[in-house]
Amino acid sequence: MKIIEPHIHMVSRTTDDYQALSWAGIHTITEPSFWPGFDRRSVEGFRDYFEQLTQAEPLRAAQFGITHYSWIGLNPKEAEDINLAREVLTVIPDFLDRHNVLGIGEIGLNKNSKNELNVLEMQISIAAERNELILVHTPHLEDKLKGTRLIMDVLANESRINPWRVLIDHAEEHTVAEIKNQGFWCGLTLYPQSKCTPARAVDIVESCGSDQIWINSSADWGISDPLATLKAVEEMRKRGHTEQVIEKIFYKNPNTFLSQCAKFATPF
Amino acid sequence: MSGQNCPMKATDVIDCYFLENRAKLIDIAAFLDRIDRSIEVNDGHSDFRYQAILKALHMLTELNDRRTEAILKNFSDLSVELPESAAELKSACGAWEGARNEDY
Numbered sequence: 073m074k075i076i077e078p079h080i081h082m083v084s085r086t087t088d089d090y091q092a093l094s095w096a097g098i099h100t101i102t103e104p105s106f107w108p109g110f111d112r113r114s115v116e117g118f119r120d121y122f123e124q125l126t127q128a129e130p131l132r133a134a135q136f137g138i139t140h141y142s143w144i145g146l147n148p149k150e151a152e153d154i155n156l157a158r159e160v161l162t163v164i165p166d167f168l169d170r171h172n173v174l175g176i177g178e179i180g181l182n183k184n185s186k187n188e189l190n191v192l193e194m195q196i197s198i199a200a201e202r203n204e205l206i207l208v209h210t211p212h213l214e215d216k217l218k219g220t221r222l223i224m225d226v227l228a229n230e231s232r233i234n235p236w237r238v239l240i241d242h243a244e245e246h247t248v249a250e251i252k253n254q255g256f257w258c259g260l261t262l263y264p265q266s267k268c269t270p271a272r273a274v275d276i277v278e279s280c281g282s283d284q285i286w287i288n289s290s291a292d293w294g295i296s297d298p299l300a301t302l303k304a305v306e307e308m309r310k311r312g313h314t315e316q317v318i319e320k321i322f323y324k325n326p327n328t329f330l331s332q333c334a335k336f337a338t339p340f
Numbered sequence: 341m342s343g344q345n346c347p348m349k350a351t352d353v354i355d356c357y358f359l360e361n362r363a364k365l366i367d368i369a370a371f372l373d374r375i376d377r378s379i380e381v382n383d384g385h386s387d388f389r390y391q392a393i394l395k396a397l398h399m400l401t402e403l404n405d406r407r408t409e410a411i412l413k414n415f416s417d418l419s420v421e422l423p424e425s426a427a428e429l430k431s432a433c434g435a436w437e438g439a440r441n442e443d444y
Contacts, residue, residue: 152427216412217412217416218418245412246409246416275408278346311346311348
C-alpha cells in the first residue's frame with residue numbers, strides 16, 4: 073500500500089508520530105505553514121518558523137525514512153495585522169526558493185474578513201508571479217461555505233492562476249462539487265470532531281468521484297490523528313473498493329498534483 | 341457529476357453501520373432531553389444552535405437525498421456582508437447566528 077500524507081503539521085507532533093507514520097508505510101509527507109495557536113509578534117518569529125519547516129523538520133523526518141516537503145505562507149488567522157502581514161510577505165519568496173518547498177500554503181480565509189481577503193489576494197499575486205502551486209485553507213464550520221466561495225472568486229479574478237495548480241482543502245459535502253466544477257483540486261480532512269470522518273470522506277469519494285481529490289489527516293496541535301488516512305483506507309476496503317481506487321486516492325492523486333512542482337520527487 | 345456508487349448492498353450497509361448510528365441518534369435524543377431538564381430552559385430553546393439542530397432533524401426525514409449537503413448548508417453563514425476585521429469576532433461555533441426562523 074503506497075500512501076502520501078499531503079497535509080500534516082509535524083512541528084506539533086512527537087517523534088512517536090514519525091515512528092508510527094514510518095511503520096504504517098507513510099514515507100512522504102508535506103507540511104503547510106499554519107497558525108501555532110497564538111499570534112506571532114514579529115517577522116522574525118515567522119522567519120524562525122519557516123526555517124524550522126524547511127531545515128529542522130526535514131532532518132527530523134529523515135531519521136524515520138520520511139521525505140518531508142513544506143509549503144510557505146501566512147495563515148489567515150494572522151492576517152489581521154496588515155503591516156506585519158506585509159512584512160512577512162517580503163520574506164516568503166526567499167523560502168519559496170528552497171529545494172524542499174512546493175508552493176504557497178496554506179493560505180485562505182478564517183472568518184471571511186476584508187483584512188483576510190486583502191492578505192489572501194497579495195499571496196495569490198505572489199503565487200501567480202512565480203507560478204507556484206497553491207494550497208488553500210478553507211474556514212471552519214458555519215464559515216466554510218461562504219469562505220470557500222469567496223476564495224474561489226479571488227482565484228478566478230487572477231487570470232494568471234491555473235485552477236489545476238490549486239488545491240482547496242478541508243472541503244465537505246456542501247463545497248466539494250463547487251470546487252471540482254471550477255477545475256480546482258479538492259482536499260478532504262479527517263478530524264475526530266469536525267471536518268470529515270473516514271466514513272464521510274469515503275461517502276464523498278463515492279458520490280463525487282475519485283478524480284481531483286486527496287484525503288489528509290491535517291494532524292496538528294489540536295484533537296487530530298496522524299494515522300487518520302489509514303482509517304479511511306480501511307473504510308474503503310471494508311466497503312469493497314478495489315486496491316486500484318484506494319491507491320488512486322491516497323497515492324496517485326496527491327502524486328499527480330504535487331508533481332506539478334518540479335521539486336517534488338515521485339516516491340517509490 | 342461523475343460518481344460511483346457504494347459497492348455494498350444496502351442491507352450490508354445497515355448490518356455494518358446500524359448500531360453506531362443508532363447510538364448517535366440516541367445521543368442526540370439524550371442531548372435534547374438534557375436541555376429540557378436544565379435551568380432556564382427557554383433560553384436554550386431560543387438559542388440559534390438549538391434551533392439549527394431542530395431544523396436539521398426535520399431535514400433528515402423530509403429530504404430524500406443529499407441530506408448531508410443540505411444539513412451542512414443549514415448550519416452555514418448565508419450572509420454576503422464582509423466584516424472589516426476578524427479581531428472582534430467569535431470563533432466559529434457550528435451554526436449561523438444570523439439565521440432567521442424562515443431559514444429553518
